[in-house]
Amino acid sequence: MNLKQLAAEKAVEYVKDGMRIGLGTGSTAYWAIKKLGERVKEGLSVQAVATSKASEKLALEQGIPLIPFDRIDGLDLTIDGADELDRGLHLIKGGGGALLREKIVAYHSKELIIIADESKLVDKLGSFPLPVEIVPFANEWTMASLQEMGAKPMLRTEDEHIYVTDNGNYIADCRFGVIENPKELHQTLLALPGVVDNGLFLGLAARAVIGHSDGTVTVIEP
């Protein structure tokens, strides 16, 4: 059984006719986009925006109507994955590198639903390295500042090249250990010149739909 698919398909049940939808990124969001495409083929009317070039391509393949950001003021619902979440719906996102676009889209959505398999649910965030998006300019200095913060940063690579986000930036994957105070860490990171944003999503998710290995789906609301 594919637990990501299970959660994703359940979450797509929250999509109603006429809604403006944000499409997440990653292997769980993939299943939501596929399911939404099926419902569109059956006659559901939605307009959507995508959080990455990959999700945009997939949505177009599935026949989901995409609209430019300047033609829409906000969204009704965004469905997206996460790398880690706790029961207060604090999240780590950005494993797929799309955290900045994902955060902008989530912020402008009336509701963010997180979809995940049960392995993503943790007591406290921090096992998954926190992705921090940094500008390429003087990235060595930004990396050094992160190092001084105790982040043990690793510049993300792909095929032996520095990974570049859809926004032309780099990602520093940071190991802070258990994150006791996500809000404080979020503020500290944002105050660092060279940091564009980080993968902590706090106070954004309205609910999480979790797929379990016994075939059940649970919904967490903070």
Ligand SMILES: O=C(CO)[C@H](O)[C@H](O)COP(=O)(O)O
């Ligand atoms: O934040 C993300 C991409 O930036 C993804 O939602 C996150 O990495 C989860 O990915 P997956 O569903 O493939 O496990």
